[in-house]
Amino acid sequence: xxxxxxxxxxxxxxxxxxxxxxxxxxxxxxxxxxxxxxxxxxxxxxxxxxxxxxxxxxxxxxxxxxxxxxxxxxxxxxxxxxxxxxxxxxxxxxxxxxxxxxxxxxxxxxxxxxxxxxxxxxxxxxxxxxxxxxxxxxxxxxxxxxxxxxxxxxxxxxxxxxxxxxxxxxxxxxxxxxxxxxxxxxxxxxxxxxxxxxxxxxxxxxxxxxxxxxxxxxxxxxxxxxxxxxxxxxxxxxxxxxxxxxxxxxxxxxxxxxxxxxxxxxxxxxxxxxxxxxxx
Ligand code: KIV
Numbered sequence: 001x002x003x004x005x006x007x008x009x010x011x012x013x014x015x016x017x018x019x020x021x022x023x024x025x026x027x028x029x030x031x032x033x034x035x036x037x038x039x040x041x042x043x044x045x046x047x048x049x050x051x052x053x054x055x056x057x058x059x060x061x062x063x064x065x066x067x068x069x070x071x072x073x074x075x076x077x078x079x080x081x082x083x084x085x086x087x088x089x090x091x092x093x094x095x096x097x098x099x100x101x102x103x104x105x106x107x108x109x110x111x112x113x114x115x116x117x118x119x120x121x122x123x124x125x126x127x128x129x130x131x132x133x134x135x136x137x138x139x140x141x142x143x144x145x146x147x148x149x150x151x152x153x154x155x156x157x158x159x160x161x162x163x164x165x166x167x168x169x170x171x172x173x174x175x176x177x178x179x180x181x182x183x184x185x186x187x188x189x190x191x192x193x194x195x196x197x198x199x200x201x202x203x204x205x206x207x208x209x210x211x212x213x214x215x216x217x218x219x220x221x222x223x224x225x226x227x228x229x230x231x232x233x234x235x236x237x238x239x240x241x242x243x244x245x246x247x248x249x250x251x252x253x254x255x256x257x258x259x260x261x262x263x264x265x266x267x268x269x270x271x272x273x274x275x276x277x278x279x280x
Contacts, residue, residue, distance in 0.1 A: 001036040001077050003108060003130050006175050009207070010196045016175075016208030018079075018198055019216075022048045022065045026213055027072035038073050039110065039210060040066045042081040043139070047214045054139045057083035063100040070105020079132055080106030084140045087117045094120045098129055110177065112138040114164045118171060125172040133168035135161055136202065137180035148224070150201075152181040165189045165197075177210060178202045180226075201226035 001016075009016055018037040021027035022044040030038050042057035044065050049056065066080045080101035087094050101109055108130035111117055124131050136151045145151070152158040161181060168176055175196045178186050183203020190197040190206050199206030201224060211227060214220035219233035247253035 003077055003174055005036075006077075006196050007194075010194065013207075016196055016198060018208060018210035020044075020047075020210070020212045020214075021069050021073070024068045024072045027069040030213070031073045031076065035076070036208070037077045037079065038069060039079045040069050040081060040106065041110075041212065042083045043212050045083075047212060047220050053142055055084045055142070057081070059083060059086055059097040059100050062097075063104040066101055066104035066106050077108065078106050079108045079110050080104065081110050082112070087111060087113075087120055091120055091123055095123070095127070098124055098127070102129055108132055108174065110134050112140045114168060118167070121168070121171050121173070130174045131172070132175045132177060132198075133165070133173040134177040134179065135164050135168070136178045139179075148180070150180045150182065152185045158182075158185050161185065162189055162192065165193055169193050169195050178206060 006016065016037065017035045018039055019030050019033075019035045020039045020041040020043060021030045022040060027038060040062065042054040042062065045051040045054050045057040045061070048065070049061075062080055062083050066078070070078050082094070082097060082101075086097040098109055109124065110132040111121055111124075112134045114121075114133070114135065121131055121133075137145065137148060139148065142148060152161045158181075161178075162185075165176055165178070173195060175198060176189075176193065177198050177200065178189060179199075180201040181189075183205060186197070186199050186202035187205035190199075196207035198208040198210050200210045212220070212223075214233075215223035215227045216229060217231045217233040218229040218235070219231075219237070223229070244253065
């Protein structure tokens with residue numbers, strides 16, 4: 001998918017799938033899949049580095065992970081997240097972060113929030129770097145929100161989100177992420193905008209969906225309730241590690257190459273029953 005496909009997909013109602021990736025290995029699997037678009041999200045601060053929030057992500061960290069992902073993903077759009085506070089230090093520092101992400105391989109950047117960012121968003125767009133907006137539950141504002149709570153539940157905040165979405169479109173954003181808002185509000189915003197709206201925890205009516213890859217693969221912590229687990233990844237990985245551990249400790253792995261290498265008696269001594277049971 002190229003950036004221009006984003007507009008073309010909205011009209012015929014062709015849904016867009018976006019997935020996060022932070023490292024070469026999983027990005028290569030995303031590249032092999034049919035998923036449309038890859039986001040190097042600042043959630044990598046939590047998923048890859050064990051921080052409690054996304055606030056720990058820095059421009060250099062984002063650039064490092066973006067470069068790893070871009071090495072794997074050649075034929076899909078790679079979007080890099082503008083990390084915490086990088087839109088708040090003025091145009092020069094913001095553009096330095098944009099440059100780091102673009103040089104690392106991001107073809108577009110995602111910006112959380114709107115108020116106070118208007119001028120910088122316009123500048124990024126007129127510098128020919130496409131911008132994806134992100135409103136609703138913007139995790140960089142977790143301290144203001146007092147936790148990870150659904151946004152836009154009361155009429156005033158719903159109207160604020162509608163006008164923010166419209167303004168981001170007017171500023172020239174090529175798409176919008178809408179996170180954790182009521183599904184009917186997400187539907188309303190999706191219908192109002194010409195640019196595609198990618199939802200996360202925002203119900204089924206948006207133009208596309210994004211998930212954190214480690215959440216949907218069941219690899220990371222306890223995911224938010226809206227996440228669908230497509231794989232029981234933790235169980236499968238821990239099971240594989242335990243199988244490896246058993247085989248090493250019972251001298252079953254590695255297997256002997258030749259019959260007469262002097263180890264055969266030792267192997268006979270291994271009680272293979274538990275190992276065979278593990279294999280099912
Ligand atoms: O950082 C991230 O992973 C994100 C998505 C969840 C939208 O912003």
